[in-house]
Amino acid sequence: MKGKYRYLLGILSLILLLVVLTVPALAQGSDPTDDEVNAIARQLYCPVCENIPLDTCGTAACEQWRGIIREKLAEGWTEDQIKTYFVEQYGDRVLAEPPRRGFNWLAYVVPMLALAAGVALLVIGFRKWREQARVQETTRRSGEDRPAAEPTDEYLKKVEEELKARSEGQK
Amino acid sequence: MVAEIGFGAIFITLIFTLYGIGAAIYGDRTKSQRWILSAHQVLKLVFPVMTISVGSLLYLLATDHFEVVYVADVSSRSMPLYLKLTALWGGQAGSLLFWSWLLAGFSSAVAFRKWDRDRDLLPWVIVVNLVTLAFFLVLNVFYENPFTRYWQDASGILVSFSRPEGAISVFPRDGGGLNPLLRHPGMIIHPPMQYLGFAGFIIPFSFAMASLIKKRSDDRWIRLSRGWTLWAWMFLSLGLVLGARWAYDVLGWGGYWGWDPVEISALMPWLTGTAYLHAVLIQEKRNMFKDWSLVLIILTYLLVIYGTFITRSGLLSSVHSFAQSRIGPIFLVFLTLTILVSAWLLSSRWKILRADHVLEQVLSREGLIIIGVVLFLGMLVASFWGVLFPILSELVTGQKVTVGPPFYERVAAPIMGGLLILMVLCPLAVWSIVSYKHLGRLLWKPFLVSLAGIALPLWGGYNRWPAVIAFWLVAFVLAVNFFEIIRRTRVRRKTEAESWGTALLHVLKRNQRSYSAMIVHIGVVLMALGIIGIEFFQTETQATLAEGQQLSLGSYTMTYEDLAVFDAPDARNVARAVVSVERDGRVLGELYPRRDFYYDSGQPVTIPGVRSTLLDDFYVILVDWKAVTSEGATFKVYHNPLVKWLWVGSLVFIAGVVFATWPGKKTNPRQER
Structure with a gap:
């Protein structure tokens, strides 16, 4: 028995030695x-x-x-x-950055909400403006012809604008 | 004696302004031109009188009058004269006086313009200018007097402007000296530019308020203040760029912008000011979005005051130092009052601000500009919240947090991308209606050219996809602007049978405004090029080297040659290293990174050694060294691709704004496109 213990102790101390030496x-x-x-x-x-x-x-x-x-x-x-x-x-x-928990969530949520609000406002705004434009369009169509949106010649357009400005009187 | 003159001048200006405010209001109420004229004279006088005060402080600084507390705080005998003079804005009291002086300068300048046509606006322009000036003067007279002095009586050293009972003057032998970080050419011009930009926005704001008060719905106020706004905006932009440059050259962290709350406070008015400049375009051409222009200029003014408040009140370092600050609460009161008055004015006149036209198409120029304005506002909200949140957190939870670069970069990067896309489309989009066919016809050639913006970076090894997209957009903006100029020149050449050169010159001259905008935008995308380069592709390494040892970063190799430590005549100890730089085996030259230690303030400053080319910067910092034993020195080395374009672009940008304000044949903005 004694020999067995000594044998075990020997192995254990060897393991311990190994651990001490290798782990660090x-x-x-x-x-x-x-x-x-x-x-x-x-x-x-x-x-x-x-x-x-x-x-x-x-x-x-x-x-x-x-x-x-x-x-x-x-x-x-x-x-x-x-x-x-x-x-x-x-x-x-x-x-x-503030860690994402508790009160700190506000730091991240608020800009996102602002972004969402901005996009929403733009979308609603553009829709509203387009609606108004359509209304104006129909009233205008019934009256006069719509002016060409795109001038055929850049320079001619300039000249026309210049003339118009002249007649309005420059500041 | 000089201190008395200086303080007396501030005090007299304050009395003047208070009288002027009263006279202008009374004159407007009673329609009495005499009172208005009297107030007008006050507006002209504030600058000369304030100049006496600033002159006095400069004299005290230049002649080492250390019995004046401010002089002792920011100056010292060993400083060269130019630094003693720039110490005027090196501390709290002096910079507030400087602020007031510049404000007075703008006020007096606007007083001297021709007022024949716009008599009705004059009294309220006077009031707004003088109220703002009075606010800053109150701070200078009652809270931050730059002329207070040291005295001594039985109880010890006292600080007071006038001599306390039974006290004698104290003359300290030397002063503390200017913060060494401020002893740099960039720091000498950066603050005045920043302050000029801040103070300059008072003029468009005062015109806007006068127009609101007078219930005018036209855009006269915008036209009157346009030149002023552009100058203010240019100074503010220049201030920001110079600040960035100073950080790059002196702070020694390899970067140009650190998302520091102080930087952000300077950026916020620039964001709204830029948005304002774009929104007024729509108002001028299409008579739409009048309310937006007004809100934006009011916001800009508020943010100027807020920026000064947040950087001057101690609020940033802690809510506790704010509680101890004497000027913080006053700023808060002034800000609140301004918000209330502006909000009341806006809401009571909201009906007269109705638009004449409606927005017809998202893709029209006004539609694109509005999207741009919203992007600027988005950046503003994120910046504002990022600065405010640590203060809120400390108030609510008692825990202070840092909101640093990652937070802002997440917002700034997509917004920058969005703005680049807008800059591609905007020069081609016309007002009111755009046909997609027309747009497509103008876009395809620049698009093909812009593909080089993908190929070149990939070829150069810059292959991170968000950066490649950004590079492509930069190339696209450049190509669009280039093709637009060529197209318009060709039209002119054909119709007028002129040579290319004359046609180009005529086209540029005729449309000064739209071309200055193009130049500014080209400047902006060139700056973007620098920002993309350094933000996405900066690399760095650090090591301790013995003499003769090498350190490699990318294709660069640097050799530590030598180090010398010596005292410079202006009371600083300099440690200066010599390193040689080579790239792929070819010697490029020597760099001299150094560390200056200032004895009087006990502060070190790290000056990097930089080799800068249009392609990249090689940036060396001397982090540490071992004295005598020559054990070695520690170097930190950065490779910053393309960053030089940031500075090149800002020069182009400034040139564009100067071109915009250049007096030439003034064309009616409605006839330009």
Whole structure:
């Protein structure tokens, strides 16, 4: 029995040794490059330097934040994990856009509603205007002939307009 | 003594304006020309008197009078004279004084125009101008006095304009110096242009209000203010472009526009101002959409005030700093009053603004312009909401959020696309009715040529499809305008038997307005070319190099040659790197990215080294370096394709606007097409 235990213990400690040796090595990718750090930093904003993305900000605080990103990357964190880490530490304002939840939905919904309203107004407006135009058209048709919409000669049209303007008297 | 003169001049102007407002209103009510004349004189006088005040502050800045708080804040002994003078708009109080001065300039200038024909509008133009001026002067007199000074008594240092009881003057030895980011040629002309653009829109607004108050339904106010509007619009556009250029040259983030709330505040009046310029075209030609023109110019004025308010009140950084701001609440009151008065005027006169014509076809020029106006308004709503939302969020949830570039880009990109399509169709569409056959006949040749706009980028390796569509539209707009000019010249050549050159000259001269519009639009699409290039195809990389090591980006390779750190005479420490750039093995030259550290303000400024061609910019930033040990320096390198077209296009754009305002044979706008 004793020998069996010793045997098991030996295997267990070997496994443990393997785990201790390999897991960090697996998690620890190669040293993150500046570009990998910047790719994440670009999407973050520190609370002090407002509206300056982290990858271009020159302050010491932002430098330190980039250092944190580098460390986390080296520890094998994913992009989302790192972003979540900063949100948990400093709030939603570190993100380039408000996260889509709760009150923040308003930020996205209002422009869409405005767009819908704009399109609706245009459609209704054009319909109404066309209706009015049709009414005018019929009244005009009964009266005089419709003037040609498209002049045959550009220049002749100019001349005619000029004459008309002259007779109206220039300002 | 000079400070007293400067402050006295503001104070006297304020008294003048208040009197002028009263005199103009009273004169109009009682039909007394004498009172109106008196108010008219006030309008002429505000600029010269304000000039005394601005002159005083400039004198104090130039002669290092650091006992004046403003001078001590924004200037320092080591600054060269031109920077001391430009420090006039380097801080809150000074920039508000500068604002008032430019406003007074526009007001006085409009006072000197010939008023014989439009006597009825005059009193209300005076009132609107003077009320706006009075508002800014109140800010300068009671809240942001640029002439307050340091004093000392038993209790310590005091800040006050007049000498407190038992205090003696304090003369600090040196000032804090101008924010180093502002020490750049772009920053010297960018703010005055921006302010000129802002202040200039007061003129069309005052004419619009006068016309509304007088219950006139004609478009006289638009014609009278057209030149003023164009100048204001040009200054505003120039201000925006110079700001972009300054950001590209100094801020060292490889870009030109960051969707910063301050930038957006400057963009918003430009959006409505541009929409206004287009809407008035319809009113002038077809006597339609009078209400749109009025609403748009009122919006522009409100957004000018709002923009100044939001950037000056501390509201942007936090609602809490707004609560501490002394001028924020006043701005809010003034804005609210303006909205109420304009809304009341509009609603009470809505009936007289009925259109003479109706819109007959969507594809007519007026139909297309209206769609364009709505697109501009869409961008405005998104921008307005994007700036407002973080403030709202902080108020409602207590949590501050960032609304950054991705938010705006999602809106701006499709709107830009829509505007490009409109710019293809608009020069060909005629007023009132367009036949599809006619349009098709004019479109097919430019369409064929525009296919080059697909082929060229694909050949150059720019193959992301939204960008390719955008490139194609740019080519289409250029082709349409080009063919239009040729077509019209050919008609003229045939009918008048002239040579190509003379015919072209005549055509251009006869239709100054429509050709200036074409030039402006060509400028806009060239700018679009730059924007598409950098937005879709910018690449970047960063690395720490030892001397002699290389860094590659695309076909470019840069070698770190040398770094020198030294003190410059104007109290700054300069770290300047030398890098050589080659492309495909061919040496292109050296770049000198550097980092300036200003001792007096303790701030660094990153100046990139840029190699710029029409095809692309190679842009190097010195991010960091290790002193002495020559361990190496960190560089950030950007490749910005086509961005130079942004600047080339803006020059074309400005040339177009100047051509539009150029005094020539003024043709009746109704006879142009």
